[in-house]
Amino acid sequence: MTTEPRFSLKVRLHQGDAIALGPGKIELLEALRTTGSISSAARSMKMSYRRAWLLIDTMNQCFKAPLVSTAKGGKGGGGAHLTELGEQVLRQYQQMEQTALHSIESDIAALMAHLKPQ
């Protein structure tokens, strides 16, 4: 069986010791937008509710205003949705990632050409 070489690009924003934003938190924002609930988003990412809640709390603490608005209780453990700032930050991060990926396409191809075929 052969596996194609691949590459990954990860951009993170750090605020003190905390990661304010990175690939995992972006994936969580996307899942929250899709599912509308922390528990469903956590499940779709195979992480605990507690872990998802902590990631959201970190984001909300690091930014000038919350990225996610949560409502406690109710069916499914309470709803959650992206705030206006959350939507904006998610969009900006995704655009930035695309820009970075696009800028290094040919460099990556040149580097990968040196890898041994498996």
Place this chain on the structure above:
Amino acid sequence: MTTEPRFSLKVRLHQGDAIALGPGKIELLEALRTTGSISSAARSMKMSYRRAWLLIDTMNQCFKAPLVSTAKGGKGGGGAHLTELGEQVLRQYQQMEQTALHSIESDIAALMAHLKPQ
């Protein structure tokens, strides 16, 4: 005390389950070029000789030809130097990283502007 927000960008090449190249291995290549020995390079990165050796072995296995040439024994545990391919790959990675960073400078600034001052 305030800490300025900062960001990090990490690009990794994956070959199967192995990371063929990433920020840690690039730092090791740079240290090997400066010090000319695995033990000194490892010490400068506060990692064990064994760990440095394993990282070098992974790189050498993943690429079509070794990136690092090592000589066993002798004072200081044997010398090590970058091969021609090692020098080329290091240069290409560094250029790619600069290109990616440059391409997202303004996006990063826009995202960081949303972070709460600490």
